[in-house]
Structures are given as C-alpha cells and as structure tokens.
Amino acid sequence: MNHWQRFGLFSLVGFSGMFVNAATMWLLHGLGVQYLAAAVVATQVAIGWNLLLSEQLVFRDRLLGTTMLNRFTKYYVVNNIDLLLRMPIMVLLVEVVGMRPAPANLLLVMVASAFKYVVVNRMIYGTRWDVPLEEGEEGMVGVSDGGDRRAAAGSVHLDDLERLDDARLSRKHRHNDSVPVIGTS
Numbered sequence: 001m002n003h004w005q006r007f008g009l010f011s012l013v014g015f016s017g018m019f020v021n022a023a024t025m026w027l028l029h030g031l032g033v034q035y036l037a038a039a040v041v042a043t044q045v046a047i048g049w050n051l052l053l054s055e056q057l058v059f060r061d062r063l064l065g066t067t068m069l070n071r072f073t074k075y076y077v078v079n080n081i082d083l084l085l086r087m088p089i090m091v092l093l094v095e096v097v098g099m100r101p102a103p104a105n106l107l108l109v110m111v112a113s114a115f116k117y118v119v120v121n122r123m124i125y126g127t128r129w130d131v132p133l134e135e136g137e138e139g140m141v142g143v144s145d146g147g148d149r150r151a152a153a154g155s156v157h158l159d160d161l162e163r164l165d166d167a168r169l170s171r172k173h174r175h176n177d178s179v180p181v182i183g184t185s
Contacts, residue, residue: 021046035101
C-alpha cells in the first residue's frame with residue numbers, strides 16, 4: 001500500500017472516529033456532563049475505536065516486531081497529548097467565540113487529524129529494521145513508510161532487492177529439486 005492509500009484509509013478511519021467522538025460528546029453533554037469532561041470521555045472512546053480500525057485496515061502490514069500493548073500505549077499517549085493541546089483551544093472556541101461544544105470539538109478533531117497521521121505513521125507503525133537477510137548474508141533489510149526496502153547501511157534500489165529475492169527463490173528451488181522424492185518413478 002502506498003503512502004497516499006494509507007493516508008486515505010487513515011482519514012476514513014479518523015472520519016468514522018469523528019462520528020463516534022461527536023455521538024459520545026452529544027450524548028454525554030446532553031445528559032448534563034460538563035463539556036470538557038464529555039470531550040475527554042468522547043476522545044477516549046474514539047481513540048479506542050480508531051486504534052482497532054487502524055490496526056485492521058490501515059497498518060495491518062506493519063504489526064510485526066511490536067506488541068499490541070506497545071502500540072496501544074503509544075497510540076493512547078499520542079492521542080492524549082493531542083487532547084491536552086486541543087482543550088485550551090476548545091475553551092477559547094466555546095467561551096470566547098461562542099461555538100457550541102460539539103461542533104467546536106469536531107472542528108478541532110478534524111484539524112488535528114493530518115498531524116496525528118504523520119506522528120502515528122512514524123512513531124507507532126513507521127520504519128522497521130526487523131526483516132533479516134538469509135543466513136550468511138550481512139546486514140538487515142528494513143521496510144520503510146513507502147513499502148520499499150532499504151538496507152541498514154544505505155539506500156538500495158528496489159530492483160536490486162527484487163533480483164535478490166529472485167536469486168533466493170531460485171536457490172531454494174535448486175535445493176528442493178535436488179532432494180529425492182520417495183515413491184515417484
């Protein structure tokens with residue numbers, strides 16, 4: 001999946017999370033919960049929603065090498081830092097500008113989405129250097145954001161890696177072809 005496809009899916013997940021956030025905010029504020037407390041709870045609900053969808057739809061190919069607990073913790077930290085940054089602006093929008101709390105919250109969530117994508121993509125699901133080369137080969141091959149592969153020592157052209165993969169595949173076939181199969185004539 002290329003960077004733009006991933007961003008598109010991330011945006012769709014975030015868009016669905018905005019509805020979860022807005023519905024939770026509307027419900028809690030409608031029940032009499034103070035708007036800042038409602039925004040905090042709504043954000044926590046939406047964070048959980050977005051994390052689950054992001055894991056399944058956006059970053060499914062980047063789950064190796066980290067635990068769910070590690071990703072969950074980082075995701076919540078990033079999103080709660082975002083929440084702390086948004087709260088003073090929300091107070092300004094509601095108390096000074098006169099916006100209603102739910103639309104003010106939705107506006108701030110939309111503005112923060114692009115910044116969060118960059119941080120989440122890099123910090124939680126970003127470049128990994130955990131794809132080992134074959135036994136006897138030196139170095140490691142990493143998977144970067146664009147889905148291309150790079151060597152730890154420097155950039156390697158994707159065509160070179162495809163040739164390397166082809167060479168490995170032909171070595172495996174040669175090795176497998178040389179093993180006698182019992183029961184065939």
